[in-house]
Amino acid sequence: METKNKTDISQSMKLKSNKNLEVTLDPSYAGHNIKTAYKNKKNNKLFQGLLIKPYLGKLIKLIYAHTWKYPRTLAVRFELLYPKEYSKMPTNEHITQFFKSLNYRIDKQQETKRKAGKRIHQTDVNYCWVKEQDSSKNPHYHVLLLLNKDSYQGLGLYSDPDSLKGLMRQSWGAALGLSFEETKGIVSSSASKYDKSVKPLHYVNRNSKDFDGQLDDLIFRSSYLCKVKSKNFLQNRSRNFGCSLF
Numbered sequence: 001m002e003t004k005n006k007t008d009i010s011q012s013m014k015l016k017s018n019k020n021l022e023v024t025l026d027p028s029y030a031g032h033n034i035k036t037a038y039k040n041k042k043n044n045k046l047f048q049g050l051l052i053k054p055y056l057g058k059l060i061k062l063i064y065a066h067t068w069k070y071p072r073t074l075a076v077r078f079e080l081l082y083p084k085e086y087s088k089m090p091t092n093e094h095i096t097q098f099f100k101s102l103n104y105r106i107d108k109q110q111e112t113k114r115k116a117g118k119r120i121h122q123t124d125v126n127y128c129w130v131k132e133q134d135s136s137k138n139p140h141y142h143v144l145l146l147l148n149k150d151s152y153q154g155l156g157l158y159s160d161p162d163s164l165k166g167l168m169r170q171s172w173g174a175a176l177g178l179s180f181e182e183t184k185g186i187v188s189s190s191a192s193k194y195d196k197s198v199k200p201l202h203y204v205n206r207n208s209k210d211f212d213g214q215l216d217d218l219i220f221r222s223s224y225l226c227k228v229k230s231k232n233f234l235q236n237r238s239r240n241f242g243c244s245l246f
Contacts, residue, residue, distance in 0.1 A: 022052070034051055036049055036051055037049070050229075058241075063219060069124070072148065075201070078168070080172050092242075097174065102171040124244075128243040131231070155189060204218055
């Protein structure tokens with residue numbers, strides 16, 4: 001295979017910076033469409049972007065496992081950023097602490113509702129994350145979060161600490177040692193700046209006639225996490241991908 005981008009791949013379609021990882025330009029994987037074509041943000045032209053196959057495999061298996069367990073799934077795609085003037089060293093321990101804190105806060109919120117006599121629906125907190133860094137001083141994380149939709153219907157108000165979005169802000173703040181107010185703007189789950197039709201929320205209903213379409217759309221949109229672009233495989237040899245166990 002010929003390629004102009006010799007820094008990214010070898011002729012065997014393996015990353016030169018990490019030869020254990022196979023990559024693909026195919027528009028489908030495991031029977032689902034995947035996002036290997038992107039629009040250039042500057043000139044709006046399409047270009048192809050390589051996706052990492054092992055990441056894709058784990059991502060799709062996680063989505064399968066979660067949607068099989070829960071008839072209704074809420075999926076949220078969002079970013080976790082560091083403050084511009086963050087003085088400590090960024091580390092993957094922060095993303096680990098984020099999910100520990102989010103699990104704790106969701107469990108605590110569920111227990112509080114149960115004690116108040118309210119009906120609750122248990123949920124696993126499943127996720128995939130990738131670490132990326134372009135020209136910015138610090139890396140950032142793209143995250144896919146999967147919950148039982150009977151537990152959480154949506155993100156809720158950004159300013160409400162007890163909403164799902166508020167729990168996410170509290171958890172990122174706890175991981176970085178920041179107050180709730182200091183997390184403003186660094187937990188981002190808004191629609192795409194470049195395509196307003198691309199929303200951060202996905203709903204998958206296993207009993208819906210459109211289940212296959214909902215599942216396909218979630219996998220297509222989430223496959224963006226698996227792109228090669230913006231991932232640094234050489235710096236500190238730290239991980240660029242993680243997901244919950246299933």
